[in-house]
Amino acid sequence: MSVTAQKQRTLKSEPRRNDADTLALEIVEKLTYSLGKTTDAARLHDWEQATALAVRDRIIDQWLTSSRKAREEGAKRVCYLSMEFLIGRLLRDAISNLGLTEPVSEALARYGVELDLVELLEPDAALGNGGLGRLAACFMESMASVGIPAFGYGIRYVHGFFRQEIVDGAQVELPETWLDHGNPWEFERRERSFEIGFGGKVSTLEEPGKATRYVWRPAERVLAVAYDTPVIGWRGGHANTLRLWGAHPLDPILLDTFNSGDHVGALVESNKAEAITRILYPADSHQAGQELRLRQEFFFSSASLQDIIRRHLTTNESLSNLADKVSIQLNDTHPAVSVAELMRLLVDVHQMDWDEAWAVTRATFSYTNHTLLPEALETWPVQLFERLLPRQMQIIYAINAEVIRGARAERDFSGEAVSAISLIDENNGRRVRMGQIAFVGSHSVNGVSGLHTELMKETVFGDLHRLYPERIQNKTNGVTPRRWLLQSNPGLTGLISEAIGDGFRDDIEKLIELDPLAQDAGFRERFAAVKRANKERLCAQIEDRLATSIDPSAIFDIQVKRIHEYKRQFLNVIEAVALYEQIRAHPEIDWTPRVKIFAGKAAPSYAQAKEIIRLAGDVSRVINSDPAVRNLLKVVFIPNYNVSLAEIIMPAADISEQISTAGLEASGTGNMKFALNGALTIGTLDGANVEMLEHLGEENIFIFGLKAGEVAELRRNGHTGRGAIEEQPLLRSALDSIASGVFCQDEPGRYSGLVDAIRDRDWWMIAADFKAYWDTQRRLDALWGDRAHWDAIAVRNTARMGWFSSDRAIREYARDIWHTPPSA
Numbered sequence: 001m002s003v004t005a006q007k008q009r010t011l012k013s014e015p016r017r018n019d020a021d022t023l024a025l026e027i028v029e030k031l032t033y034s035l036g037k038t039t040d041a042a043r044l045h046d047w048e049q050a051t052a053l054a055v056r057d058r059i060i061d062q063w064l065t066s067s068r069k070a071r072e073e074g075a076k077r078v079c080y081l082s083m084e085f086l087i088g089r090l091l092r093d094a095i096s097n098l099g100l101t102e103p104v105s106e107a108l109a110r111y112g113v114e115l116d117l118v119e120l121l122e123p124d125a126a127l128g129n130g131g132l133g134r135l136a137a138c139f140m141e142s143m144a145s146v147g148i149p150a151f152g153y154g155i156r157y158v159h160g161f162f163r164q165e166i167v168d169g170a171q172v173e174l175p176e177t178w179l180d181h182g183n184p185w186e187f188e189r190r191e192r193s194f195e196i197g198f199g200g201k202v203s204t205l206e207e208p209g210k211a212t213r214y215v216w217r218p219a220e221r222v223l224a225v226a227y228d229t230p231v232i233g234w235r236g237g238h239a240n241t242l243r244l245w246g247a248h249p250l251d252p253i254l255l256d257t258f259n260s261g262d263h264v265g266a267l268v269e270s271n272k273a274e275a276i277t278r279i280l281y282p283a284d285s286h287q288a289g290q291e292l293r294l295r296q297e298f299f300f301s302s303a304s305l306q307d308i309i310r311r312h313l314t315t316n317e318s319l320s321n322l323a324d325k326v327s328i329q330l331n332d333t334h335p336a337v338s339v340a341e342l343m344r345l346l347v348d349v350h351q352m353d354w355d356e357a358w359a360v361t362r363a364t365f366s367y368t369n370h371t372l373l374p375e376a377l378e379t380w381p382v383q384l385f386e387r388l389l390p391r392q393m394q395i396i397y398a399i400n401a402e403v404i405r406g407a408r409a410e411r412d413f414s415g416e417a418v419s420a421i422s423l424i425d426e427n428n429g430r431r432v433r434m435g436q437i438a439f440v441g442s443h444s445v446n447g448v449s450g451l452h453t454e455l456m457k458e459t460v461f462g463d464l465h466r467l468y469p470e471r472i473q474n475k476t477n478g479v480t481p482r483r484w485l486l487q488s489n490p491g492l493t494g495l496i497s498e499a500i501g502d503g504f505r506d507d508i509e510k511l512i513e514l515d516p517l518a519q520d521a522g523f524r525e526r527f528a529a530v531k532r533a534n535k536e537r538l539c540a541q542i543e544d545r546l547a548t549s550i551d552p553s554a555i556f557d558i559q560v561k562r563i564h565e566y567k568r569q570f571l572n573v574i575e576a577v578a579l580y581e582q583i584r585a586h587p588e589i590d591w592t593p594r595v596k597i598f599a600g601k602a603a604p605s606y607a608q609a610k611e612i613i614r615l616a617g618d619v620s621r622v623i624n625s626d627p628a629v630r631n632l633l634k635v636v637f638i639p640n641y642n643v644s645l646a647e648i649i650m651p652a653a654d655i656s657e658q659i660s661t662a663g664l665e666a667s668g669t670g671n672m673k674f675a676l677n678g679a680l681t682i683g684t685l686d687g688a689n690v691e692m693l694e695h696l697g698e699e700n701i702f703i704f705g706l707k708a709g710e711v712a713e714l715r716r717n718g719h720t721g722r723g724a725i726e727e728q729p730l731l732r733s734a735l736d737s738i739a740s741g742v743f744c745q746d747e748p749g750r751y752s753g754l755v756d757a758i759r760d761r762d763w764w765m766i767a768a769d770f771k772a773y774w775d776t777q778r779r780l781d782a783l784w785g786d787r788a789h790w791d792a793i794a795v796r797n798t799a800r801m802g803w804f805s806s807d808r809a810i811r812e813y814a815r816d817i818w819h820t821p822p823s824a
C-alpha cells in the first residue's frame with residue numbers, strides 16, 4: 001500500500017450522513033467527549049462549542065481533500081496577503097455552506113436548543129477595520145466557493161477591532177476579547193513557524209569571481225507561528241486555508257536575568273515579541289505611522305513569504321518558476337514590504353541572480369489599491385525603516401535606482417517626473433513610499449471600481465502609469481451572496497426560491513429572472529412583507545439595545561459605515577435637522593414618516609469623526625423627544641457596528657445612504673449589500689455607485705450631487721460654503737441651529753467648529769451638495785406614497801445586483817491577474 005493511501009485510511013472513507021439523527025449523535029458526542037458535559041448539564045455555550053466541533057469535522061474532511069488535491073495536481077495557488085480579515089461569525093456560514101441548516105436545527109431542537117440562539121453566542125472575529133478587511137473575508141469565501149486553491153495570510157490579533165460604547169454621547173473604545181473562550185475554528189501549527197528578524201547590521205561576503213553577498217544579522221528575532229482556519233466554500237465543494245500568524249518569543253523567559261533577581265526584565269523580550277500581534281490598529285483612512293505597525297507589516301509579510309518559499313521547494317527544484325505556481329495579491333500597501341523581502345530571500349538566502357529575482361518578484365506580485373486619500377497613503381521615515389529593516393532598505397534603494405534609470409532611458413523622464421515615481425519621497429523629510437514599491441514590484445495594479453481606477457491613473461499613480469501604461473486595471477469589488485443574502489435574509493431567499501427556483505443559490509446572476517416580477521402585484525406584496533418582517537427584527541434589536549421604540553411602517557433610511565468626513569454622515573445629520581425644522585414649521589404638510597439610522601466607529605484619534613457621532617446623538621435626543629414631531633422623524637445611532645449587526649441591518653433598509661464626496665470612496669461594498677436586499681440607494685456618482693447605476697438603470701437608483709471632476713474643479717477654485725448657505729434658507733437655518741447649541745444646551749459652542757468648517761472651506765462639499773440631496777430625499781418621500789412603484793424598484797434592485805457578487809470579482813482576478821483556472 002502506498003504511503004498516501006495509508007495516510008488516507010485515517011480519513012473518513014465513507015461520506016458522512018447529513019440527517020438530523022446523525023448530527024444529533026455527533027453533537028452529543030462532542031458535548032460528552034470534548035467538553036465533558038451531559039446533555040442535562042450543558043449550557044447554551046456548551047451547545048455552541050459542541051455544534052461548532054461537529055460541523056468542523058465535516059469541514060476538515062473537505063479541507064484535507066482539497067489540500068491534497070491541490071498538492072498532487074501542483075495547481076497554481078493564490079496567496080492573499082492582507083493585514084485585515086473582517087470575518088464576523090463563522091458557525092452559520094459553515095452550516096449553511098455545508099447545506100446543514102435544517103438537520104442541525106432539528107438535531108438541536110431535540111434537546112430543546114434553538115440554533116439561532118446558539119449562533120448568537122459566537123464572538124465576531126473582527127480582525128479588520130472596515131471595507132478593506134471585509135472584502136478580504138468575502139474574497140476568501142468566494143475563492144473557496146469558486147474552487148480556486150488559495151491561502152489567506154494575515155495576523156492573528158489577540159484583540160480585534162475595539163468595542164464601541166457611547167457614554168454621555170461620546171464614543172468610548174473598549175478592548176475586544178474574541179479569543180477569551182477559545183476559538184474552535186483555528187488550529188495552531190507549532191511546527192509551522194519561522195524566525196522574523198528586526199534591526200541589526202548587514203555585512204558583505206566577497207568571494208573571488210562571484211557577486212558580493214549580503215548577510216543580514218538581525219539584532220532581534222521573534223517566532224511567527226501559524227494558526228490555520230479552514231474556509232469552506234458553497235455546498236462544501238472546496239476548502240482553503242486562512243493562515244494567521246501569531247508572534248511568540250524565541251525564549252519565553254530570560255532565565256539568567258530572572259535568576260539575577262530582575263523578574264520583570266526577564267519577561268521584557270517575551271512581551272515585546274508578543275506585542276507584535278496583540279492588537280489591530282483601528283485606523284481606516286489615515287496612516288498610523290508607529291514603529292509597532294511597521295513591525296506588524298514586516299512580521300506577517302516575511303512569515304508568509306518564508307512559508308510560500310518552503311512550500312514551493314517541497315515540490316520544485318528551484319524558485320525560478322515561483323510565479324508559475326503562486327500568485328501573491330497585496331491587499332493595499334500594508335504588505336508592500338514583501339517586495340523587498342522576497343528580493344532578499346531570493347537573492348541573499350537562495351542566491352538567485354538579482355535580475356532574475358526581480359523578474360520573478362514582479363511576475364509573482366500584484367497589488368490592489370483601496371484609497372486615493374493622501375493621508376491614507378503609507379509612507380515610512382527612511383530612518384525608521386533603515387533601523388528596523390536595514391537590508392530591505394538597501395534593496396529598496398537598489399530597486400529605485402533601476403526604476404529611475406529605466407524611466408530616464410525609456411521614457412525621457414526627468415526632474416519632477418522622476419521625483420514623482422521615486423520610491424523615496426524627498427520632500428517631506430525622506431520617506432519610503434509603499435504605494436510606489438507595491439506598484440513597481442507587481443505585474444498588475446488594480447483599483448476597486450471603474451471610477452476609482454481611472455482616478456488612480458490620473459492622480460496618485462499618474463506618472464507611474466505613464467511609465468508602465470499596461471499595468472493598471474480595474475476589478476470592481478463584490479460581496480458574497482451567501483453571507484449577505486442567503487444567510488442574513490432567509491425570508492427573501494425563500495421567497496426568491498419559490499418564485500424562480502433554486503438556481504440563483506449556485507449562480508447569483510440568475511436573480512435577473514426576478515426582474516419581470518417587479519410588475520406582479522402579488523409578488524411585490526410578498527417582497528414588501530419580507531422587508532417588513534426584517535424591519536421588525538431590527539426594531540426589536542433597537543428596542544433591546546437602546547430602549548427606543550421605532551415604527552416599522554416608517555421609511556428606514558440607513559447609513560452604516562466607518563465615520564469619516566468624506567463619507568459625509570454630517571450631510572445626513574444636517575438633512576435630519578432641516579427636516580425636523582420643516583416638520584415643526586409646517587404641521588399642515590403630510591410628512592412621510594422616516595427613521596434615520598446611523599452606526600459606525602470613528603478612529604480613536606479622529607476628533608472630527610467623534611464630534612459627528614456626538615452630534616448625531618445630541619440631535620437624536622432632541623428630535624426623538626419633541627412632541628411636535630409626532631413621531632414623523634426619529635434619529636437613532638446604534639453603537640458598536642460590526643459584521644453581525646450589519647447582517648441584521650442590511651435586510652431591513654428601505655433607503656441606503658451612499659453619499660460620499662464624489663471621487664473619494666474607492667468602491668464601497670455596503671452599497672452592494674443594501675441594494676441586493678432591496679434597498680433603494682440615494683448616492684453620489686462615486687465608487688461602485690457608478691456601476692450600480694449602469695446595472696440598475698437610472699430609474700432604480702437615486703443619484704444626486706457633484707461629480708468627481710466638478711469637486712476637483714471647485715476645490716481648485718477655492719470654493720467655500722458661504723454662497724450655498726446664503727442661497728438656501730433650509731441649510732442656513734439648520735447650520736445656525738447646530739452652531740448655536742439648539743442640540744447641546746449644556747455646551748452651546750460644541751459644534752461651532754464643525755459648522756465653521758463648512759462655511760469657511762466646505763472641503764467635503766456638504767453645502768455644495770445639500771440642495772440636491774434634500775430634493776432627492778423629498779423625491780423618495782413622494783415615491784413612498786406610491787408603494788407599488790417603490791416596491792417594483794426594490795424588486796428590480798435585488799434582481800439586478802447579481803453582478804456585484806465577489807464570485808464574479810474573484811473570477812475576474814483569476815482570469816486577468818492570477819491566471820488560475822477555477823476548478824468548481
Ligand code: NBY
Pocket residue numbers: 129130131132133135281283284285286287288370371376378448477665666667668669687
Ligand atoms: O476598501 C475601503 C474603501 O474605503 C472602500 O471604498 C472600498 O470599498 C473597500 C474595499 O475595497 N478601504 C478601507 O477599508 N481601508 C482601510 O480599512 C484601511 C485600513 C488601514 C489603513 C488604511 C486603510 N492604514 O493605513 O492603516
